[in-house]
Structure formats: C-alpha cells, structure tokens
Amino acid sequence: MKRNISLIYIALASLFFVGCAEDPRMPGNLIGAKEPVVTTEKVEGIKATEVTVFGKVDKENGTQVTERGFVWYKEETPEEKQTQAVTDGTNESFSFKITSLEDSTKYIVQAYAKNSINYGYGSTLSFTTIEGLASVITLEALDVKSTSIEIGGEITDKGEGEILERGVYYAKASLTEAGTEKDSLASTMDTDSYTCTITELEALTTYYVQAYVKNKFGTSVGKEIEVKTTDGLPVVGNLTIDHVTTTYAEFSAEVTNPGDTDVTLRGFCYGLSRNLEIGAAGTDTILCDAGVGLFTGRISNVEQQRPYYVKAFVSNADTLVYSSEVVSFTLLSEKPTVVTATPIVGDGTVTLGGSVAAPGIKEEGQPATIVEAGIVWSTNENPTIDDDVRIDLWGTSTSFTTYITDFLPGTTYHVRAFALNSEGYLSYGDNETFTTVEIFATLPTGYFSGEIQVPNSGAYLTLAERRVGYLVGGDKNSYGDQTNQFWKFDMNRDSEYYLTWQENTSHLPAKRSMMAIASNKDGIHVWGGFNTHRQPTSDHYFNVFIKNNWILAEDVSPTPMYGSFACYLIDMIMIGGVQRTASGDSIVADVWKQRVIQTPRWVQEADFPEAQYSGYAFAVGDYIYAGLGLTSIGMNPDFSNRLWSTRKAVNDSEVFNWEEQEPMPGDYAAKAGVAIGSSIYMIDSEGYIRIFDTIAKTWSTANSRVPETHRDIHCVFSDGKRMYIGFGSNRTTICYDPAWDR
Known part of the structure; x- marks a missing residue:
C-alpha cells in the first residue's frame, strides 16, 4: 500500500512540472525561459506605397509575450530600419499594413515578439513595391490639317492615386533624343481616352508626338509617332471620261479631301492644250456646285476631229487646286481624228510621226477602219498627200514614227500626219514646223x-x-x-x-x-x-x-x-x-x-x-x-x-x-x-x-x-x-x- 502511494506522488509531480513549462500565462518566469519563437508568415496586397504583412508567435517560451510587431527596411539601406508594434489579432497571429513606402523599391520585413527575456525574430521576407506610375498609349491622329493636329492618348493603367494631368508632348525633332525642346498641351477631358488639338503649327512639317499622363509618382509617356501636317489644300481626282457622242462629252471627278476649309467651287477646264489654266487663253471652264464627293460635267461647244484635254479643279478659301490627271477626248465623227507628233531634230535625222486618235464612225455608228496613214512634209505650210513628200506608216498600232535623213541643213519644213478610213474619209493633223541644224x-x-x-x-x-x-x-x-x-x-x-x-x-x-x-x-x-x-x-x-x-x-x-x-x-x-x-x-x-x-x-x-x-x-x-x-x-x-x-x-x-x-x-x-x-x-x-x-x-x-x-x-x-x-x-x-x- 505504501508503494502505491509513492508512485501516485511521483506522477503528480511530473504533471506539475510539465504543465508549468508550457503555460506562458502563469505568473512569474520559469527556470530556462527563452525569447519567443516567431514566424514571418507572408506578404500580401503589394502596392506602390503599401503592403500587408503577417506574423505568428509560435512559442512564448516560458514567459509571457509583451510586444509583437514587424521590422522592415529597404534592401539597399538595412541600417535604416523601421519598427511597428501590433496590438490587433489573436495572441498567436498578427498582421499589419505598412504604408508610406516608395514605389518600385525592394524591402525586407520580419516579424518579432518580445517577452521578459528578449526579442524573438522570424525569418526575413522580401517584396518589391510596384510602379506607381500610370500607363498610357499614344493614339493615331484623328484629324490632320495644315496648322493643327487632333491627337491624344489612352490611359491603360492609372497606377496609384489620382490622375493629375493628361495630354501630349510635341516637337519638330524626335522626343526620344536628348536635348529636344518640346511643347506640351494638356487635355481638358477626364476620361481614360482623351484628345487634344494642337494648333499654330507649320504646314507640310513633320511633328513628333507622345501622349503623357501624370500622377503623384511622376509622368509616363506613350510611344512616339510622327505626324506630318498637310498643305491645307483640297484634293480632287478620279477624273474619268464617262460618255462621248458626236456633239458632247461627259466627265466626272471627285473631291476626296476638302482641305482645311469648306469647298466653295469645283468644275472642269478644257482646251486644245494639255497646259490648262483657268483664265488663260485657250482654256474654257464648266462650273459645278460646291461640296465634296463626286461631281459631273458636260462639254458640248467643241469641234469634231480635234482632241481636247480636260482636267478637274476645286477651290476652297485658301486656293485653287487642279487634278493631277489630264484626260483627252475627241467627239465622234465620220472622219478620222489625226494628231501630228512634235518633230524631233537629231544628229542628221529628224523623227516624225503621228497617231490616230479616232478612226471615224460608219453610218450605223460602228467604228470605221483605218486603211492608210502616215506623214507628209514640205517647205510650204499644210502639206498634202497630193502635192508633197509622203511616207505611209500605217501598221498595227494607232501611232507611227519614222526617222528621216533626207532633209537639207538649216531649212524650215512643215509636216502633217494623215489618215484615210474605210469610209473614204481623209483627215490631217495639225501643221507642225521644224528647222534643221545649220552646218555652221x-x-x-x-x-x-x-x-x-x-x-x-x-x-x-x-x-x-x-x-x-x-x-x-x-x-x-x-x-x-x-x-x-x-x-x-x-x-x-x-x-x-x-x-x-x-x-x-x-x-x-x-x-x-x-x-x-x-x-x-x-x-x-x-x-x-x-x-x-x-x-x-x-x-x-x-x-x-x-x-x-x-x-x-x-x-x-x-x-x-x-x-x-x-x-x-x-x-x-x-x-x-x-x-x-x-x-x-x-x-x-x-x-x-x-x-x-x-x-x-x-x-x-x-x-x-x-x-x-x-x-x-x-x-x-x-x-x-x-x-x-x-x-x-x-x-x-x-x-x-x-x-x-x-x-x-x-x-x-x-x-x-x-x-x-x-x-x-x-x-x-x-x-x-x-x-x-x-x-x-x-x-x-x-x-x-x-x-x-x-x-x-x-x-x-x-x-x-x-x-x-x-x-x-x-x-x-x-x-x-x-x-x-x-x-x-x-x-x-x-x-x-x-x-x-x-
């Protein structure tokens, strides 16, 4: 009986000692107490200036924890530590939101806890704050004129904090080159996608443009694009001959760009020369209404058998502009329409020729056939096939050329192209003159x-x-x-x-x-x-x-x-x-x-x-x-x-x-x-x-x-x-x- 009582006392004593060693809340310090054991658990919610960190007290180690928190510092300046005690959370787990950090910076953080013995620290964790700048892309120009450009950007990431300003930079030199002097224009819009209208620019000049956006972290820019201002002039083109009869010809053209101001006048000018200019001798005009897009005209007061040239024109408040295209037409006729080529005097030779612009038409309206064509020349004006030198040149092409060495030096000659069609009609081109080279x-x-x-x-x-x-x-x-x-x-x-x-x-x-x-x-x-x-x-x-x-x-x-x-x-x-x-x-x-x-x-x-x-x-x-x-x-x-x-x-x-x-x-x-x-x-x-x-x-x-x-x-x-x-x-x-x- 006495032996059993002794065993009971020994067991109770063992339980007493074990219970006292693991209970941090008992008053007083136990023999062998140490600093607490702490874990730095994780880092969450990383932003440009703030982050949330988590820690845990794993063991108080024989004496009660009186303080817990976090220590952090920049990786590059470990001597500049900052500490924050934490009161929130359970006794074991705790967290804290660190603020006022610098963006795009690497930090080191570790949890800590303190008891009466010493501080205990968890392992270190690292994190890098994100960039706080906003992101923007430069959009293509919406409207380009001679002295202005409408262009903008789109904010793809606002970064942190309020957007303070958005707009565009521009210059005549690349903005990516050091030393470029640039101008800026802020947008009045407060949307992610915005535009600005840059004014007082020079015509026909290349400008370099970048969208920009500002917040408290600084300024971000988009990709640089090049924009060339226009001349401000309207554009007219797509000139075509739509219909030709024996008495009139119809045309169409299109104003594809009005320029910087509204189109006030458009039309056609025509004449016997390709060098057409409104108001010049030999140039007639047809006036059409104002506006953009397609416009048409009809020419009827012209002669048969003569090739006429036509070009379109358009005018706005700035100037008068002609089409780059020049088209020609010849009214339908029973007779062939013939063009005499300009003679070319060379080294001992003269190049002569011509072309058949139209073969003439039959009674039923179908095209006739050319049976003879060539050139005639003389020292007298308007040579004919009956009285002067003639060379037949008709072949498979509507144009013909020959090189002649029979001319005397220092002499003026007259030449005409001719053509005879299947209906028996003979026609001549205009009389052209040339003078051969003098020997001395x-x-x-x-x-x-x-x-x-x-x-x-x-x-x-x-x-x-x-x-x-x-x-x-x-x-x-x-x-x-x-x-x-x-x-x-x-x-x-x-x-x-x-x-x-x-x-x-x-x-x-x-x-x-x-x-x-x-x-x-x-x-x-x-x-x-x-x-x-x-x-x-x-x-x-x-x-x-x-x-x-x-x-x-x-x-x-x-x-x-x-x-x-x-x-x-x-x-x-x-x-x-x-x-x-x-x-x-x-x-x-x-x-x-x-x-x-x-x-x-x-x-x-x-x-x-x-x-x-x-x-x-x-x-x-x-x-x-x-x-x-x-x-x-x-x-x-x-x-x-x-x-x-x-x-x-x-x-x-x-x-x-x-x-x-x-x-x-x-x-x-x-x-x-x-x-x-x-x-x-x-x-x-x-x-x-x-x-x-x-x-x-x-x-x-x-x-x-x-x-x-x-x-x-x-x-x-x-x-x-x-x-x-x-x-x-x-x-x-x-x-x-x-x-x-x-």
Whole structure:
C-alpha cells in the first residue's frame, strides 16, 4: 500500500512540472525561459506605397509575450530600419499594413515578439513595391490639317492615386533624343481616352508626338509617332471620261479631301492644250456646285476631229487646286481624228510621226477602219498627200514614227500626219514646223573676250569626256606681247554655262605662247614655249582639276623649245618643236615621253620621221597620230601634209614604230584639228575640212568649208559629235555639225 502511494506522488509531480513549462500565462518566469519563437508568415496586397504583412508567435517560451510587431527596411539601406508594434489579432497571429513606402523599391520585413527575456525574430521576407506610375498609349491622329493636329492618348493603367494631368508632348525633332525642346498641351477631358488639338503649327512639317499622363509618382509617356501636317489644300481626282457622242462629252471627278476649309467651287477646264489654266487663253471652264464627293460635267461647244484635254479643279478659301490627271477626248465623227507628233531634230535625222486618235464612225455608228496613214512634209505650210513628200506608216498600232535623213541643213519644213478610213474619209493633223541644224551656226553665247589675238599662238585641247575645251596663254599681238589667261569653253548641256567662255581665276604663273599641251584626265600640262623675252623655255606647268591652281613642276622639258606638239596615251608624248642655239633656231624631230604617274622623268625615243613644229598629235584608241606641222621658219613657212601613227608603248622597253598614213589631201597647211570618235578632223588654211578615218585609214573632205570669217583659227573643240571653232576675226565661236554636212 505504501508503494502505491509513492508512485501516485511521483506522477503528480511530473504533471506539475510539465504543465508549468508550457503555460506562458502563469505568473512569474520559469527556470530556462527563452525569447519567443516567431514566424514571418507572408506578404500580401503589394502596392506602390503599401503592403500587408503577417506574423505568428509560435512559442512564448516560458514567459509571457509583451510586444509583437514587424521590422522592415529597404534592401539597399538595412541600417535604416523601421519598427511597428501590433496590438490587433489573436495572441498567436498578427498582421499589419505598412504604408508610406516608395514605389518600385525592394524591402525586407520580419516579424518579432518580445517577452521578459528578449526579442524573438522570424525569418526575413522580401517584396518589391510596384510602379506607381500610370500607363498610357499614344493614339493615331484623328484629324490632320495644315496648322493643327487632333491627337491624344489612352490611359491603360492609372497606377496609384489620382490622375493629375493628361495630354501630349510635341516637337519638330524626335522626343526620344536628348536635348529636344518640346511643347506640351494638356487635355481638358477626364476620361481614360482623351484628345487634344494642337494648333499654330507649320504646314507640310513633320511633328513628333507622345501622349503623357501624370500622377503623384511622376509622368509616363506613350510611344512616339510622327505626324506630318498637310498643305491645307483640297484634293480632287478620279477624273474619268464617262460618255462621248458626236456633239458632247461627259466627265466626272471627285473631291476626296476638302482641305482645311469648306469647298466653295469645283468644275472642269478644257482646251486644245494639255497646259490648262483657268483664265488663260485657250482654256474654257464648266462650273459645278460646291461640296465634296463626286461631281459631273458636260462639254458640248467643241469641234469634231480635234482632241481636247480636260482636267478637274476645286477651290476652297485658301486656293485653287487642279487634278493631277489630264484626260483627252475627241467627239465622234465620220472622219478620222489625226494628231501630228512634235518633230524631233537629231544628229542628221529628224523623227516624225503621228497617231490616230479616232478612226471615224460608219453610218450605223460602228467604228470605221483605218486603211492608210502616215506623214507628209514640205517647205510650204499644210502639206498634202497630193502635192508633197509622203511616207505611209500605217501598221498595227494607232501611232507611227519614222526617222528621216533626207532633209537639207538649216531649212524650215512643215509636216502633217494623215489618215484615210474605210469610209473614204481623209483627215490631217495639225501643221507642225521644224528647222534643221545649220552646218555652221554662230553661237549667240560664244563670244570670246580674252586677250589672245594671234591665231595658233595659244595652247588648246579638248576633254571630250568632260565636254569642255581649254585655252591657255598665247600672243596678244604681233609684237610678241603675251597673256597668261586660262579659259574654259563649256560644252556640257547640263551646265548653266553651256556653250559659253569662262575665264578661270587661276591664271598661268608666267606669260607664255607656242606651248605644248596635253591632259592625263586629272589635269592639264603645258611645256616650253616663248617667254616674255621671246626666248624658248623648258618650264613645265600643270593644273590639277580638283585644286584648280597652276604649279611649276620640279622636272622641266628636256630642252628649251617652242612649237612642240603633245598628247597623252599612258605617257605624256611630246614631239618636235624648235630649239634655239648659238647659230639660230632649228626644227627638231625629237620624241620625248614622260610617265607622270610615276617619278616624272623624260625618256627620249627614236626621232620622229620628219622634223616639224606647230604640228598635231592625237590619241585615238590605242594609237597616236601625229604630223601635219610646219617644216621651215619664216613669214611663209613650208608645211607638211604627212601623217604618221604608232601603237601606244605600255612600258619603257617598248619603242615607237611610226607608220606613215595616207597624206592629208589638198595644197594647204593644217590650221587646227580635233579628234571626234575614231576620226580626226583637220581644218586647212582655206577652210577645207579634211577627215581622216583611223579605221579605214583614208582621208575624205567635207562638203562645206569653214566661213572666211572664222579661218583665223585660235582653237577647235569637240563634244564628241560636233566641232566648235573659235573665234575668227569677229571673236565669235561657230558650231560645225558633221551629221548635217551633206
């Protein structure tokens, strides 16, 4: 019995100790009490400035919890902790809404509890507040005018808090580029979708626009779009011919855009020319009502067999605008309606033609058939098929063209197209005139005002690929006074100086005459010649085109001389000339070459077959042609009509092998020359034009002679087709066209 009582006491004591250790609410601290055990449970409701956090006291650990709450801080500044005790909730679970946070920021939070022993902390949780900014997209422009744009945006997310402002930014430069100065326009609307009307803009100008929205967190912008203002003008188009009869034609057009203001007037204008303009001679009008959309008109007071042109027009308060389309019609007729094409005068040919605008109609109203068509021409107005030259050209097409070479130069002709239909009706187009090219035409813009007066004393050359000619130096008079002027003759049709002389501001550094001249395509080189003391020199000057300044080269000509002639073909080639010695002037047959793209040095070749000066050298294809110079010195020097050729020398080891060609015909000295294509054109002292065909290796003589007024020749140039001869006793330049010399 005593043993059982002892066991009961032991059991009761055990229960007492266990119960005291787990009961936090018993007064006093138990032996072995610790800080509470806490769990940071979760984070919910994350917003831009607030979040709700949850914690739990898992164990009080032997003494009562007197405080519980949360500690939080920014991840980047852990030393700046904030603490909040919590009284709400059950003894175990508790929560708290943290406010006044910063948006788009990462925070660390942990729950805590305190008892008389110490603080207990739960594990840390992290969260990032969301962006508080609103979101907006830029909408497409609703209405674009010359000085205004209606455009806006749509708020897709308001963010947190109240929307303070919505509107658009705009500028002439991209808003995404740093430093762009921009304007803003706030909308008066308070809806998610809003518009603004930007005013006081410039017409036909591109603007860059972004929608924006503001709240307490800042400003958000949408994607940038480009909008170009209009010209403010109305647009008319879709011009069509709807119906044509023997007495009238009906049309329609459409105003597709009224522009910035209401359309006040619209209609059609018509006439016999495509160049239609209200109020101009030959233009009639049909007025229609105001408004937009489709409008129609009828034209009835016109003639048959004549093609008429029509275009639409529209007007608003700003201006009058025409349609880009121009349509044509011809009233139905029994006779064909024929159009004569504008003649085109070419190189020795004239392009003529015409077209059948309508074949005529049969009695039953069906189209007739064209059985004959072509052109007739004469030197008299309104040629006919009975009396004048006729060419039949009718085929499968309603238009026809031919190229004719039978016309005389410098003559005015009249031409008409004609057509005959299956009903026997013959019609003609309008009378067109053209004048063929003169063989020798004085250029109204070709007057030369330079100092040079003595023929063949200046150095000249043609650069056909540039379509320019150059003239350098020369004698001002027979006393030996010289010039250093540098002139250019422009043969480029695209130039504002076409067929005019222009003095270059870069003059030759020294006054010279009787120089040799050549070009290696990069610039012009001149050698030797007389100086102001009438002494031969060995100077070498060159002018590079891109710099346009003359430079005295370090190298010099092999020997002081004048009257040498030169050309360029891989090397600069200089031939002949006159050297001065103690015993007097002597004509030489020296041939020198210089490769200017390498270290400049002169290499002497074998002598030219004949000693000459003031001769001619031309590079044609792979060959050099030279000769036709003077062979004695004096007032009436002897001359040579002999011409030689040699193939180009590719390297220094190759030598020139001069082959004599057929001599130039006639008994007169060559006065000037130029290469045109594969032929060499020479003019002699009596004005005969001798032509050497380098392929056939034969000479021929042109039908016409240079006029006496221009036989004192200073220079000859070519644009690759024609020859320009300057400048005779009257200081003018004439154009010789070989294609019309027949």
